[in-house]
Amino acid sequence: MILAVVWWVLAALVAYTYAGYPALLAILARIRPNPPLRADIQPSVSLIIAAHNEEACIREKLENSLALDYPRDKLEILVASDASTDRTNDIVAEFAGQGVRLNAVPERRGKSYAQNHTVEMATGEVLVFSDANSMYEPDAVAKLVRNLADPNVGYVSGELRYRKPRSAIGAGEGLYWRYETWIKRKESETGNIINGNGAIYAVPRRHFVPVPDHTGADLWLPLTQIRRGLRTVHEPEAVAYEETSLTAADEYGRKNRSVVRVLHVLTEHVGMLNPFRYGLTSVKLLSHRYLRYVVPYLILALLVLNAFMLSSAFFRATMGLQLAFYAAALVGAWLQKQRKRVLVFYVPYYFCVVNLAAVQGALRFLRGERVRVWEKAATTRIRTDEDGS
Numbered sequence: 001m002i003l004a005v006v007w008w009v010l011a012a013l014v015a016y017t018y019a020g021y022p023a024l025l026a027i028l029a030r031i032r033p034n035p036p037l038r039a040d041i042q043p044s045v046s047l048i049i050a051a052h053n054e055e056a057c058i059r060e061k062l063e064n065s066l067a068l069d070y071p072r073d074k075l076e077i078l079v080a081s082d083a084s085t086d087r088t089n090d091i092v093a094e095f096a097g098q099g100v101r102l103n104a105v106p107e108r109r110g111k112s113y114a115q116n117h118t119v120e121m122a123t124g125e126v127l128v129f130s131d132a133n134s135m136y137e138p139d140a141v142a143k144l145v146r147n148l149a150d151p152n153v154g155y156v157s158g159e160l161r162y163r164k165p166r167s168a169i170g171a172g173e174g175l176y177w178r179y180e181t182w183i184k185r186k187e188s189e190t191g192n193i194i195n196g197n198g199a200i201y202a203v204p205r206r207h208f209v210p211v212p213d214h215t216g217a218d219l220w221l222p223l224t225q226i227r228r229g230l231r232t233v234h235e236p237e238a239v240a241y242e243e244t245s246l247t248a249a250d251e252y253g254r255k256n257r258s259v260v261r262v263l264h265v266l267t268e269h270v271g272m273l274n275p276f277r278y279g280l281t282s283v284k285l286l287s288h289r290y291l292r293y294v295v296p297y298l299i300l301a302l303l304v305l306n307a308f309m310l311s312s313a314f315f316r317a318t319m320g321l322q323l324a325f326y327a328a329a330l331v332g333a334w335l336q337k338q339r340k341r342v343l344v345f346y347v348p349y350y351f352c353v354v355n356l357a358a359v360q361g362a363l364r365f366l367r368g369e370r371v372r373v374w375e376k377a378a379t380t381r382i383r384t385d386e387d388g389s
Contacts, residue, residue, distance in 0.1 A: 004315075007305045010298050017295055021287040022179075025186035028280075034191050036233045039149035044074045045141055046124030046205075050111045050198075051079055052373075054132035055087040061132050062095050069138040076101065079132075080118035082373070083108035088132075109213055110372035111198070116210040127203050129217065134160070134199035134240040143238035144202040154207040154230025155222050157184065157196025158238030169251050170244030171341045172332075172350025181236075183288065188234035192226050192281050194288045195219040200240040214370040215265050216258065219289070223269045226281055247336075251350075252357045259293070259361025260371045266290060293362065296355040326352065 047065055051058055058079070065077050077100045079092045084104070092102045103118040115129060126145050130136070140158060147156045159181060162174040187193045198218045209224055211217045222232040266289060273290070275282040303322055309315040325348050332349025335341060364371075 003305055003309055004312075007302060007309070007315075010302050010305070013291065014295060014298050014302070017287065017291045021291075022183055022186070024287075025183065025190060029186050029189040033189050035189055036147050036153055036231065037150035038146045040142075040146055041149050042071055042074055042142075043125040043145060043148065044123065045070065045076070045126045045128055045145060045202075046119075046122035047075060047077045047128045047130060047141065048115055048118050048122065049077070049079045049130050049132055050082065050115055051084060051088050051092075051132040052082040052108070052111070052114075053084050053086045053088060055091060057133045058088050058091050059094075061130075061135065062092065062100055064135045065130075066095075066098055066100075067138060068136060068141050070141045072099075074124075075141070076122070076124060078103060078118050078121060080111075080114040081105060082111060082114040108373055112211040112215065112217065113213040113372075115217075116213075119208060119210070122205070125205050127205055127208055129198065129201055129203075130240070131199045131242075134242050136200065137239040137241075140200065140238045140240060141202075143235050144200070147233050147235055148202065148204055150231070152229075152231045153233055154204065154225035154228065155196060155232040156202045156238075157193060157222075157232070157234050158200030158202075158240055159184075159234070159236050160197045160199045160240050160242060162244045163241055169247060169336055169346070169350060169353065171343075172346045172353075173244045173251060175343075175347065176350060176354075184234040185236055187284055187288070190280065192232045192284070193222060193234045194232075194281075194284050196222055196232070196234070197240075199242060200238060213372045214261065215268075216261050219262055220265045220268075223265065223272060223285075226278070227269070227272065252353055255354050255357035256361035256364065257371045259358050260364045260369055262289070263293065263362060263365040264370065266293070293358060296359050299355070 049061060049065065054061070062077070068075065079100065079102050081089050081092065081102060081104045083106060089102060089104050092100060096102070101121065103114070103121055105114045105117055119127060126148060128141055128144060144156050144158055147153050160177070162170070162177055184193050195218050198216060201217070203221070207225065207228075207230060209221065211220055225232055272278050272285055273282050278285075306315055306319045306322065310319060328345050329348040329352040332345035335345055336349065
């Protein structure tokens with residue numbers, strides 16, 4: 001009886017994390033919407049592009065940036081080159097005549113450090129941060145900054161969309177990302193978003209805070225702004241595109257490294273779980289971040305507990321469903337090697353890959369590791385001409 005109760009509690013937590021929380025947001029967005037104030041303003045903008053050995057895409061990125069539909073006299077473009085050793089800096093130098101400025105950071109200290117260092121050169125009232133492999137829609141910057149008509153907004157995240165996936169793991173990543181993006185939209189409609197996206201976000205210069213180099217801006221900066229009494233929002237019409245991962249190794253590596261950084265941020269901001277001070281934001285933080293990193297252990301516990309309750313027809317069925325799910329993940333892994341993708345297999349495959357990576361990331365965090373720099377997977381560097389999905 002006790003095992004059954006524990007099993008149901010764990011199952012309810014997993015169900016709430018992935019389905020209950022989005023349902024709660026959908027309801028709140030209907031009954032108590034809180035959209036940000038928007039207006040078509042045109043402050044001066046500094047677009048800061050983070051780059052490390054990006055010769056494969058930096059030219060296209062700069063051409064994309066120069067083609068943005070924003071007054072050219074109000075847009076400056078800066079490249080924060082984090083000790084690039086390939087032709088990145090030479091290519092950027094070719095655009096100097098068009099006003100592009102290069103900050104060649106001599107020592108490799110990571111994206112956050114390079115961006116913080118480049119902010120010192122920036123002159124814009126608004127800072128927009130981007131990655132070298134993130135291609136913007138022409139109106140992306142204009143759509144971002146319109147949210148800053150609200151003086152209480154201290155962080156605006158744009159919407160990253162993945163182009164047509166090139167593999168099963170990429171298809172899983174793309175589907176998961178659409179789910180995550182929907183949650184961000186609903187979080188924004190009801191107040192604050194918990195995390196943004198490092199590929200496309202804006203901060204008023206007066207509210208910028210340097211990001212520690214062992215964390216990423218995606219989570220640390222929104223939480224810091226909320227603690228300072230500012231609002232954080234998502235702008236669905238400010239769109240950037242990137243490629244999905246091509247291999248499971250790419251996604252696994254990216255995920256376990258990001259988990260190390262995220263867990264440092266969550267540890268530093270644990271006080272934000274106080275609902276008496278942060279209200280609905282604390283519920284969002286618990287649901288969207290903390291519970292997500294507990295899920296790998298919850299699903300393992302569900303499987304183990306289930307093995308002790310096979311005398312019940314119901315629990316024999318739940319055990320069968322769990323085993324079928326993991327069998328489907330193995331089939332998904334095999335299909336990945338065959339360069340094929342089928343929804344019913346690549347979803348469990350992706351789920352298992354990222355949760356295993358999260359466990360390894362947690363172990364690295366517990367060992368005291370800090371991740372400041374890493375090499376981007378080569379398979380995500382080069383943008384193809386495929387249409388976005």
